[in-house]
Amino acid sequence: MAAQNPSDYIAHHLTNLTVKVGEGGFWTLNIDTIIMSWVLGLVGMGLIWMVAKGATAEVPGRLQSFIEMFFEFVDGTVRDVFPGSRAFLGPLALTIFVWVFMMNLMDLIPIDWVATVSHGLGAPAWKAVPSTDLNTTFAMSFSVFFLIIFFSFKAKGAGGFMHELFTAPFGSNPLLWLPNLALNIIELLAKPISLGMRLFGNMYAGELIFMLLGLLGTIASLSVGGLIAGGASVVLTWAWAVFHILIILLQAFIFMVLSVVYVAMAHEHH
Amino acid sequence: MNINATLLVQALSFAFLIWFSVKFIWPPLNRAIDERNKRIADGLAAAEKGKASLVEAERKGETAMKEARERASGVLGESEKRAMQIVEEAKSAAKEEADRIIAGAREQIASEVAKAKTELREQVAALAVAGAEKILQREVDAKAHTEMLGKLKAQL
Numbered sequence: 001m002a003a004q005n006p007s008d009y010i011a012h013h014l015t016n017l018t019v020k021v022g023e024g025g026f027w028t029l030n031i032d033t034i035i036m037s038w039v040l041g042l043v044g045m046g047l048i049w050m051v052a053k054g055a056t057a058e059v060p061g062r063l064q065s066f067i068e069m070f071f072e073f074v075d076g077t078v079r080d081v082f083p084g085s086r087a088f089l090g091p092l093a094l095t096i097f098v099w100v101f102m103m104n105l106m107d108l109i110p111i112d113w114v115a116t117v118s119h120g121l122g123a124p125a126w127k128a129v130p131s132t133d134l135n136t137t138f139a140m141s142f143s144v145f146f147l148i149i150f151f152s153f154k155a156k157g158a159g160g161f162m163h164e165l166f167t168a169p170f171g172s173n174p175l176l177w178l179p180n181l182a183l184n185i186i187e188l189l190a191k192p193i194s195l196g197m198r199l200f201g202n203m204y205a206g207e208l209i210f211m212l213l214g215l216l217g218t219i220a221s222l223s224v225g226g227l228i229a230g231g232a233s234v235v236l237t238w239a240w241a242v243f244h245i246l247i248i249l250l251q252a253f254i255f256m257v258l259s260v261v262y263v264a265m266a267h268e269h270h
Numbered sequence: 271m272n273i274n275a276t277l278l279v280q281a282l283s284f285a286f287l288i289w290f291s292v293k294f295i296w297p298p299l300n301r302a303i304d305e306r307n308k309r310i311a312d313g314l315a316a317a318e319k320g321k322a323s324l325v326e327a328e329r330k331g332e333t334a335m336k337e338a339r340e341r342a343s344g345v346l347g348e349s350e351k352r353a354m355q356i357v358e359e360a361k362s363a364a365k366e367e368a369d370r371i372i373a374g375a376r377e378q379i380a381s382e383v384a385k386a387k388t389e390l391r392e393q394v395a396a397l398a399v400a401g402a403e404k405i406l407q408r409e410v411d412a413k414a415h416t417e418m419l420g421k422l423k424a425q426l
Contacts, residue, residue, distance in 0.1 A: 091292040136280045142281065
């Protein structure tokens with residue numbers, strides 16, 4: 001690994017393990033993304049499920065208290081944004097936060113450890129952080145997009161939603177129908193794209209900085225410059241990882257809140 | 271970095287996780303927390319009620335105590351008054367009795383004196399007659415001098 005040139009090192013860490021499932025470039029599966037996200041989703045949601053299954057109104061244990069605290073946090077966040085029933089929006093927010101957080105958390109595993117293990121297991125490439133894959137973030141953000149459309153229809157009816165598409169925000173003059181529609185489409189599409197790109201961009205950039213700092217580590221040697229490079233690599237990686245703890249939480253929270261806000265906005269009448 | 275079929279798989283995974291969360295995670299947690307909240311609220315309400323009833327009981331106890339104290343002091347005053355009255359009555363009865371006894375004694379004394387006076391008069395009359403007999407050396411006809419003797423008795 002240390003013998004690689006810098007661009008190979010970076011490129012290698014940015015490559016997914018893929019399997020072709022059909023003709024054409026689209027029919028490819030990023031196996032690492034899928035497996036990692038499944039495992040993380042199962043661990044995260046499974047843990048909460050285990051607690052939820054045995055949850056009683058008796059005095060809760062430590063784990064149950066923690067899960068309930070988290071539950072109250074999500075519930076409160078949704079309640080602040082959306083006044084209606086939280087029977088769907090609540091679990092949606094919970095799922096988003098847990099899944100995104102678990103996927104982001106993988107960013108804190110040193111990239112070279114991942115590479116070493118995956119090479120040891122014979123995989124040519126392995127990206128450990130599913131949220132640095134646009135497929136994951138867009139899958140989630142466009143799912144939210146469809147929920148926005150669904151709840152717009154549900155809350156306003158087909159006629160109401162169409163009426164809103166053509167008459168808001170400028171007015172109901174027929175001359176303004178097209179500008180209204182165009183603006184609404186842009187606004188609707190901007191939501192999932194920004195949502196998915198934000199998470200992807202933050203995690204991808206964070207990962208890239210870990211790679212660059214790791215690259216700095218590869219030129220460490222017993223010379224003066226080499227020692228400085230090695231030391232800087234260790235210290236800066238540590239500092240960036242500490243800062244990253246904040247980012248992964250924050251990004252999970254932002255994704256959750258924005259999703260809830262978008263779906264809640266779909267319920268509002270203009 | 272390119273969009274491919276992974277997107278579809280991830281969307282399905284996401285949908286599955288949401289469904290799982292809606293179905294199996296949210297309801298039991300929500301139920302447990304709601305129920306505990308209700309229990310805590312009930313407990314707090316019960317505690318509040320207990321506190322209120324304690325205050326009420328204390329108030330009642332206080333009132334009962336005050337009443338008892340008032341009644342006791344009333345009884346005490348009443349009995350003092352009664353005792354005084356009894357003493358007064360006894361005093362006046364004793365005084366009456368004493369007066370009666372004194373009056374009786376006086377009456378008796380007066381009658382004794384009168385009796386003694388009468389007796390004395392008789393004796394004086396007899397003595398006078400006897401004295402006169404001695405002086406005259408002869409018998410005085412009591413009958414003849416009855417009038418004079420009667421006058422003498424009345425003068426004594």
